[in-house]
Amino acid sequence: MSLQLPSPRQPLSRHKNLWFERLMAIVALANLGLVMFDLTYVPLRNFWLLGKIKVPLLPTITLPLPPAPDICKPLGETPDKATLITACYDRVKGIEAYRDTQAYLETVNQLEQQIQQSGVQSAPVAQTLKNLQEQSASMISANWFTTANKSGTLEKIKDRIRDRLYVENATVAARIVSTDPAKSIPFQEAVQKKAKRSSQKAFALFWSPEYLAQAGVQKELPWFDANIRDLMQTNYYRSIEENGEFTNQFWLLDAPFVILFVIEFLARTWYISRQYKSVSWRDAIFWRWYDVLLFFPFGLLFYPWVWLRIIPVSIRLHQAHLVDLDRLKEQATQGFVGSIAEELTEVVVVQVLNQVQQAIRQGEIVRWLLQPKQDQVTVNNVDEIAELVSLFVKLTVYQVLPKVQPDIEALLRHNIEVVLNQAPAYQALKTVPGLNEVPNQVIDRLITEVLQATYSTLTTALEDPIGAQLTNRLVQNVGQTLSNEVQQQNVTDELKSLVNDFIEELKLNYVKRSAEIDVQTLLEETRQLQQSAKKR
Incomplete structure (x- = not known):
């Protein structure tokens, strides 16, 4: 959509105002960055929470993310792990620590303290391990990860605990269950056949005093922290608004940008209407139609379409000479023309010739x-x-x-x-x-x-x-x-x-x-x- 404008009274001083164009383009780019971060925050929350990028065939890259300040305390119960980004932005998305998984991890922390104080074979440790066995069974049967749509994470946890007990430490586990004939035969079958491996039984065996004593507390608890704790930490609860949608307070962050872009849009269109002949303020508004996407309240209405702000941002960056989109525009235009040129030209030419034929058949050309x-209209009476x-x-x-x-x-x-x-x-x-x-x-x-x-x-x-x-x-x-x-x-x-x-x-x-x-x-x-x- 474009508006053909007449010649201006005086040319716009683009070089004089180039600094303003670039400033607003940078502000629009920053707003677009915030938009893209908000759109991808929930899918990428695991990365912001754990600070890790896992790429196949490459070593794990760990980012040193700073701890969250007091002003960004997470909602709900204090999670076992929170970074500056997740602690602050979880509030925008209404994300809270999931109470059951948080309680589970706190029980593990309690177990570590009890083992340091009284050893694995003490009565308090036995009671805590029994609680962990019950919580593990409840986690698997009730699927605590459904609310966050992370059932796949639970499957990873189950696969890792099964591999730990039935593959990596199968010898240690076999010695423990061999004392109980009712458990020995099913365990041997599970080691031989993957289909018979039970994740609940694997957790029950893992959180037993005998297994921790023989496998080594100093080895198994660090393994749990590295392979299970991070996965459980990614689970969360997200509140729901009265309209049935998940809580999303993005509009509060977007409001200052919206106000700025509204003021700038009104001032810019008024300035254009003053610079060009026969151009009203309304015409100038139609001329800059794409800027409306910058201050449209996507945070409150049609939020999934907020990515459309990439259109005015790209145009502003091009107009401010920060990026060159001429090549892209030429390729897009030529591709569009190439796809319809042949058909459009044929239709136009054939239609014109058909009209001429019809005029000839009806005798209009001969009569004219x-x-x-x-009463025929003439131009100069000649x-x-x-x-x-x-x-x-x-x-x-x-x-x-x-x-x-x-x-x-x-x-x-x-x-x-x-x-x-x-x-x-x-x-x-x-x-x-x-x-x-x-x-x-x-x-x-x-x-x-x-x-x-x-x-x-x-x-x-x-x-x-x-x-x-x-x-x-x-x-x-x-x-x-x-x-x-x-x-x-x-x-x-x-x-x-x-x-x-x-x-x-x-x-x-x-x-x-x-x-x-x-x-x-x-x-x-x-x-x-x-x-x-x-x-x-």
Whole structure:
């Protein structure tokens, strides 16, 4: 969408105001960055929370994220782990620590403290391990990760605990269950067949005093922190508003930008309306239509479409000469033109020819040329056909005839000689000695006098007022006579038929030639011409 504007009263001082254009472009880019961060925050929350980027075949990259300050305390129970970003931005999204998983991790912290104080075989440790077994069974059966749509995370936890007990530490686990025949045989089958491995039984065995004692507390608890704790920490609860949607306070962060862009939009459009002739404030608003996307309240309405702000941001960066989008615009335009050029051109040409054919069949063109109506609209009250004939006659007399005079003389000489050669007297005269050159001299003088007399007569008739009137009357009579003759039914029908067939052949041949043309070749030729024109 664009608005064609007239020439301005005075050119805009773009160089003087370039700093303002760049400043607003940078502000718009910052707002777009905030928008993209908000759109991707929930899907990428695990990264912001854990500060890790895990890429296959590459080592894990850990980012040193600072701890959260007091002003950004998370909602709900204090989580076991929170970074500056998640502690602050979780409030915007209404995200709280999930109480069950948080209680689970706090129980693990309590277990670590009890083991340090009284050892693995103490009664407090046994009670805490029993609580962890119950909580593990509840986590798997109730699926604590459903609310956050993280059921896949629970599956990862289950797979890791099964691999730990049935694969990595299968020997240690086998020694423990061997004392209980009711558990030994099922465990051996689970080691052999992956389908029989139970994650609940694996957690129950993992949180047992015997297993921790034999496998080593100093080895198993760090493994839990590195492989299970981080996954459980990513679980969360997100509040829901009265409209049934998840809480999203992004509009509070977006409001200052919206207010700034509204003020800037009104000032800019008013300035444009003052700089250009015949451009009202409303026209200027339509001119800068894309800026509306910057202050449209997407935070409250149609939030998923907030990414559309990339359109005005891209345009502003281009106008501020911070990025160059000319190449992209050319490629997009040429691609669009290339996709519709052939079909559009064929439709337009064929439609025009069809309209001409219809006008010929109905006799409108013949009536318009030969029978002009009295109330027909004219531009300058001049008979254009008569003026064209008159101009053609003057051009022929004054410009064409003098330049083709040698050709006319040669043609006349040839015709006269052909006629005289057939006359016996002329042949006899050529045989008389001394007189054989006389016929040629007579012919030359005759041709010269005829041409000069004809040319003089034509120029005199055009320059003489009376001769001009007679010439105009001759042209009018010729036109009227031709019109009367053409209006005869047989002549009109024949003309219509011939012209209609000619146009039909023209359409068929045009469509055939158009189908044979490679549009990409035309686009490439156009690009080469544009590049050549820029170099010049």
